[in-house]
Amino acid sequence: MVQVKQEYSVEEQxxxxxxxxxxxxxxxxxxxxxxxxxxxxxxxxxxxxILQANKIDLENGRxxxxxxxxxxxxxxxxxxxKDFANxxxxxxxxxxxxxxVLSSWKLENELDVKQIRxxxxxxxxxxxxxxxxxxxxxGLALKSGNAIVLKGGSSAISSNKAxxxxxHLALKETSIPKEAVQFISSTNRETTQQLFTMKEHIxxxxxxxxxxxxxxxxxNATVPVLETGVGNCHIYIDEHADVEKTIRILINAKTxxxxxxxxxxxxxxxxxxxxxxxxxxxxxxxxxKIEVYGDEKTVKEIPDAKEANExxxxxxxxxxxxxxxxxxxxxxxIEHIETYGTKxxxxxxxxxxxxxxxxxxxxxxxxxxxxxxxRFTDGGALGFGAEIGISTQKLHARGPMGLPAxxxxxxxxxxxxxxx
Amino acid sequence: MVQVKQEYSVEEQxxxxxxxxxxxxxxxxxxxxxxxxxxxxxxxxxxxxILQANKIDLENGRxxxxxxxxxxxxxxxxxxxKDFANxxxxxxxxxxxxxxVLSSWKLENELDVKQIRxxxxxxxxxxxxxxxxxxxxxGLALKSGNAIVLKGGSSAISSNKAxxxxxHLALKETSIPKEAVQFISSTNRETTQQLFTMKEHIxxxxxxxxxxxxxxxxxNATVPVLETGVGNCHIYIDEHADVEKTIRILINAKTxxxxxxxxxxxxxxxxxxxxxxxxxxxxxxxxxKIEVYGDEKTVKEIPDAKEANExxxxxxxxxxxxxxxxxxxxxxxIEHIETYGTKxxxxxxxxxxxxxxxxxxxxxxxxxxxxxxxRFTDGGALGFGAEIGISTQKLHARGPMGLPAxxxxxxxxxxxxxxx
Numbered sequence: 001m002v003q004v005k006q007e008y009s010v011e012e013q014x015x016x017x018x019x020x021x022x023x024x025x026x027x028x029x030x031x032x033x034x035x036x037x038x039x040x041x042x043x044x045x046x047x048x049x050i051l052q053a054n055k056i057d058l059e060n061g062r063x064x065x066x067x068x069x070x071x072x073x074x075x076x077x078x079x080x081x082k083d084f085a086n087x088x089x090x091x092x093x094x095x096x097x098x099x100x101v102l103s104s105w106k107l108e109n110e111l112d113v114k115q116i117r118x119x120x121x122x123x124x125x126x127x128x129x130x131x132x133x134x135x136x137x138x139g140l141a142l143k144s145g146n147a148i149v150l151k152g153g154s155s156a157i158s159s160n161k162a163x164x165x166x167x168h169l170a171l172k173e174t175s176i177p178k179e180a181v182q183f184i185s186s187t188n189r190e191t192t193q194q195l196f197t198m199k200e201h202i203x204x205x206x207x208x209x210x211x212x213x214x215x216x217x218x219x220n221a222t223v224p225v226l227e228t229g230v231g232n233c234h235i236y237i238d239e240h241a242d243v244e245k246t247i248r249i250l251i252n253a254k255t256x257x258x259x260x261x262x263x264x265x266x267x268x269x270x271x272x273x274x275x276x277x278x279x280x281x282x283x284x285x286x287x288x289k290i291e292v293y294g295d296e297k298t299v300k301e302i303p304d305a306k307e308a309n310e311x312x313x314x315x316x317x318x319x320x321x322x323x324x325x326x327x328x329x330x331x332x333x334i335e336h337i338e339t340y341g342t343k344x345x346x347x348x349x350x351x352x353x354x355x356x357x358x359x360x361x362x363x364x365x366x367x368x369x370x371x372x373x374x375r376f377t378d379g380g381a382l383g384f385g386a387e388i389g390i391s392t393q394k395l396h397a398r399g400p401m402g403l404p405a406x407x408x409x410x411x412x413x414x415x416x417x418x419x420x
Numbered sequence: 421m422v423q424v425k426q427e428y429s430v431e432e433q434x435x436x437x438x439x440x441x442x443x444x445x446x447x448x449x450x451x452x453x454x455x456x457x458x459x460x461x462x463x464x465x466x467x468x469x470i471l472q473a474n475k476i477d478l479e480n481g482r483x484x485x486x487x488x489x490x491x492x493x494x495x496x497x498x499x500x501x502k503d504f505a506n507x508x509x510x511x512x513x514x515x516x517x518x519x520x521v522l523s524s525w526k527l528e529n530e531l532d533v534k535q536i537r538x539x540x541x542x543x544x545x546x547x548x549x550x551x552x553x554x555x556x557x558x559g560l561a562l563k564s565g566n567a568i569v570l571k572g573g574s575s576a577i578s579s580n581k582a583x584x585x586x587x588h589l590a591l592k593e594t595s596i597p598k599e600a601v602q603f604i605s606s607t608n609r610e611t612t613q614q615l616f617t618m619k620e621h622i623x624x625x626x627x628x629x630x631x632x633x634x635x636x637x638x639x640n641a642t643v644p645v646l647e648t649g650v651g652n653c654h655i656y657i658d659e660h661a662d663v664e665k666t667i668r669i670l671i672n673a674k675t676x677x678x679x680x681x682x683x684x685x686x687x688x689x690x691x692x693x694x695x696x697x698x699x700x701x702x703x704x705x706x707x708x709k710i711e712v713y714g715d716e717k718t719v720k721e722i723p724d725a726k727e728a729n730e731x732x733x734x735x736x737x738x739x740x741x742x743x744x745x746x747x748x749x750x751x752x753x754i755e756h757i758e759t760y761g762t763k764x765x766x767x768x769x770x771x772x773x774x775x776x777x778x779x780x781x782x783x784x785x786x787x788x789x790x791x792x793x794x795r796f797t798d799g800g801a802l803g804f805g806a807e808i809g810i811s812t813q814k815l816h817a818r819g820p821m822g823l824p825a826x827x828x829x830x831x832x833x834x835x836x837x838x839x840x
Contacts, residue, residue: 372835
C-alpha cells in the first residue's frame with residue numbers, strides 16, 4: 001500500500017503545490033472531472049485501508065477521553081466513505097467557473113479588455129477533527145483549478161493521511177499532478193506558523209473549525225484569510241410577529257441541527273409580544289427541552305429560565321440551549337446584535353414591513369432573514385452545490401462560498417501596439 | 421476658522437466612524453452626491469486656508485532636505501485644489517453601486533433570496549506624502565456609503581489636517597455626518613499599530629504608498645488589507661515580436677510616466693529577436709536616455725549597459741532606467757516574472773498567438789497585455805472612473821479598484837415562515 005512520506009519541508013510542499021497549480025490551471029473541465037471521478041472510485045475501492053487508519057485515531061481519541069459527539073465526528077464507516085465519493089461526484093456536476101469571461105469591452109483605441117476568472121493558485125486549508133473536510137476541500141479546490149495544502153487536526157491525522165494516500169494513488173491515473181494535493185503531517189507549532197506566513201507560495205488560508213482555531217489563523221497569518229463559520233445567530237421577535245410563524249421558525253433555527261453555525265443561539269423578544277404570547281413561547285421551550293438563559297425580565301417571565309451571564313450573549317451553545325433577552329424595540333435588538341453578533345445570520349420575525357426593512361438595512365451580517373429560519377445560510381440550501389465554508393468576513397466572499405469563491409480574476413488585454 | 425481638535429483616542433475615532441457609517445449607509449445617491457459637491461465648492465472657497473497649511477509642510481520638508489520630486493508631490497496650488505474639487509465632481513457622476521441587486525432567485529419553498537451590494541463600513545486609509553489622497557479617498561469612500569479613517573504621512577500632516585477641517589466644515593451643511601471622516605493626527609507607532617488591529621471597528625485597511633509602507637501594513641495588520649500598487653512590470657519581447665510595435669510599446673511603458681506603478685521596469689528580450697533588431701533597441705534606449713542594467717549578454721550587446729545586480733531584477737526604478745535580460749524562450753520569461761514580478765502588469769509582444777496564449781495563461785498578475793503598453797492598468801484608462809488604488813492581491817478585488825471594490829454583499833431573505 002502507498003504511504004505518504006514526510007520527506008519534504010512545509011515550504012518545499014508549498015512550492016510543489018504551486019508548481020502543480022500552474023499545470024492544473026491549464027486543464028479542461030473534463031480532465032478535472034475525470035480526476036474527481038477517479039478519486040471517488042479509488043476511495044470506495046480502498047475503504048478498508050481508510051477504516052483501518054481511522055481505528056487508530058478512534059483508539060487515541062478514546063484514550064484521550066473524547067466525548068461521544070467528538071468520537072462520532074471522527075468515525076468513518078463504509079457508508080461515510082461512500083458519501084465522500086458521492087460528494088466528489090456531485091462536484092463534477094457543478095459548473096466550472098474557470099475561464100468565465102465576467103465582462104469584456106473595447107477601449108476607443110480598439111484595445112480589447114477581458115475580465116476572466118482564474119484559479120486562486122494554492123489554497124491552505126486548516127481544519128479540525130472531521131476527516132470529511134480532507135475530501136470535500138480537495139474536490140472543490142481541484143475542480144476550481146487550485147492546488148491545496150491540507151493541515152488537519154492531530155486527532156484525525158491517521159485517517160487524513162490514509163485518505164490523502166488514496167487521493168495520491170488515484171491522481172497517478174489522471175491529468176492532475178499528485179503534487180496538487182499536499183498533506184502536512186507535522187503537528188508542531190512552528191510548522192503551522194510557517195504555513196500562516198508563506199505569502200509567496202500560498203494564496204489564501206481557509207480555517208474551518210471552532211472559534212479558537214479561526215482566531216489563531218486570523219491573528220497569526222500574513223497570508224490572506226477567508227474567515228469562516230462562527231455563528232452566534234439571533235432571532236428577533238418583533239412586536240408584530242405572527243405567533244405561529246414565530247414558534248415554527250424559532251424551533252427550527254434552534255433545534256433542527258443545534259451543532260451547526262447557522263443555528264440560533266439568542267432570541268430577542270419584544271416586550272409587547274411577550275406579554276401576549278408568553279404561553280406559546282414557554283410551551284415551545286418545554287416541548288423541545290430548550291434550556292433558557294435570560295436577562296432579568298426573562299427569568300421573571302419564563303419558568304425554569306436561568307440567569308444569563310455576560311458570556312451567554314456571546315456564546316455559541318451548539319446544543320439545546322438559548323439565550324433570551326427582552327427588548328423594547330427593533331433598534332434595541334439591532335444594537336444587541338451589533339454588540340454580540342458574529343456577522344453570520346440574523347432574523348427578524350414581524351408583519352411590520354418598516355421594522356423588517358430597518359433590521360435588514362442596519363444589521364451587518366452575511367445573511368439577513370425576514371420571516372424565515374437562519375438555517376438556510378448554507379451552500380446546499382441556497383442552490384450553490386457544495387461549499388468550502390461560510391464566510392463571515394466582508395472581503396472577497398461573504399456567506400456560503402461555492403466554487404467562485406476559490407477563484408480570482410485577471411484582466412487580459414489584447415492589442416496591436418496600443419500605447420498611452 | 422474651524423480646527424480639528426485631537427480630543428479623541430484612535431479607538432474613539434474609529435467608533436465614531438462606525439456609528440456614522442450606519443447613518444451613511446441609509447442615505448440616497450442624491451444625498452451623497454450633494455455632500456460631495458458641497459465639499460468640492462467648500463474646498464475651492466477655502467483655498468487660502470489650505471495653502472497656508474501647505475506652506476508649513478513645505479518649509480518642514482525643505483528643512484529635512486526633501487528632493488525636488490518630493491517637494492513637488494507635497495506642493496498644493498490654487499490649480500491643484502481646483503483639481504481636487506473637480507475630482508469630487510467626477511465622482512458624483514459615477515454610478516452608485518450601493519443597493520444593486522447582484523442576483524436574486526426563489527427557492528422551491530418560495531423563500532426569496534437577494535444578493536445586494538452594501539458598503540463595507542469603515543475604511544482605514546494609510547498613505548504617504550500626497551495630500552490629494554485625502555480628498556480622493558474621502559470622495560470614493562463617501563460615495564460608496566463608507567466612513568473613512570485617514571492616516572496620512574507626517575510630511576503632509578498640516579496640509580491634510582487643513583483639508584479635513586474644510587471637509588468637516590462642508591459636511592455640516594449636508595446629510596453626511598462629519599464623523600464619517602476621521603483624521604488621525606498622531607504620528608506615533610502605537611497609534612498606527614492600534615489602527616492596524618482594530619478589527620471590531622475597521623473593516624478594511626488600504627495602504628497607498630511605497631513598498632515599505634505596504635509591507636508594514638500587510639505584516640502588522642489583523643484588519644483585512646487591500647494590498648495596492650507596487651509594480652515591478654515586465655515587457656517580454658518574443659522572438660516573433662514586430663519591431664515597430666515593440667519599440668513603441670517599450671518606450672511608452674518606460675518613459676510616459678516613469679514614476680507610476682504601471683511603468684515598465686524590466687525588459688526580457690528573446691535572443692533571436694535581439695540578434696535581428698539590436699540596432700533599433702539600442703537607438704531607442706539612446707534617444708530616450710534610458711539607463712540599462714543588464715545580464716552578461718545584455719552588457720555585451722548594448723553599449724553603455726551596466727551590469728545588473730540581483731537587486732536590479734526586483735527594483736522599481738521609477739525613473740528612466742530599466743533592467744534587461746536576454747532569454748531563450750517564453751517559458752524563461754514566464755519564470756523570471758514568476759520570481760521577480762509583483763503580480764501587477766506584465767506584457768508580451770509577439771505575432772505568435774501560441775506564445776501569447778501561454779504567457780497570458782501562465783503569468784500570475786492582475787493585468788496581462790498582448791501587444792499593448794502596461795500603462796493601461798489604471799481605473800481612468802479602463803473606464804472605471806476614479807480608482808482607490810490598484811490591487812496586486814488576488815482576493816476581493818484585483819487590478820484597478822473603482823467604487824465596487826469598496827462594497828460587500830448581503831444576502832437578504834424574505835419569507836413567510838419557511839423552515840428547513
